[in-house]
Amino acid sequence: MVRQPSLKKGTWTPDEDHKLTAYIMRYGIWNWNEMPRFAGLQRSGKSCRLRWMNYLRPNIRHGNFSREEEETIIRLQKQLGNRWSAIAARLPQRTDNDVKNYWNTRLKKRSVILENNNSASATASPSEIISSNSNTDSSTSTDDFPGATEPAAAYTSFSTPVSNGNNTVVVDDIYTMKDNFVSSENYWEILCFLEQPLMGESFDCEWESPNFQLWHSHSQHYYCDPVDNFWTNPLV
DNA sequence: AAGAAGCTCAACCGCGCGATC
């Protein structure tokens, strides 16, 4: 009887990320349980799916929740409860896991504090919730919402350090939600990936997706649509 | 400077649901 190699757990390595991403890009998602074997990964299908959905999938932003996003989360959590996938569906480029983590680590506390503070003055808007706590939370940024009335100094502007070997450059995050731009973080991740040779030896992936040139022609403008087409629908 | 405590978030686990046979 052939012993099945035990499935790997824990943090994903860059090599595994590349294998999974390249495989999905070439063959698409057909069966999460079978996919790891063909992709040369010793991971469960579940683990692969989670990694793809929460991290490798294109156009995902991590951290730096805007004030507007915080308001939306607070409002929807009140309406829907802990239905994180439904809440995340209303937040472009956010994953349910991110939303859930953000709620559990930050917004939940704020809500509790507010509940206590506002038991007398009944109706505070989500923005008031955030305002009442933003002084102590430097992770909150409204830089991407220039219309916000709060003093800019009250928030930390964020930028993304990108290492290119010997040097580290800082690239300002440029996305705005309403323009549906790709964040520079994702932009660089995608660009770096595209410029690297594939690491999975088990398949010879040619960069011949019909959308590949389209992506390259647009990538310098940070538009996300070509990326979307290229990544999420690789078989088109 | 070092250890303790707190925080964040990637990842795992178990369960439920829908599709298929």
Add this chain to the structure above:
DNA sequence: TGATCGCGCGGTTGAGCTTCT
């Protein structure tokens, strides 16, 4: 109609990082 399979969801964990004392 029940069994099986695959997927998605929400709760939880724990490693690593940061802040505090």
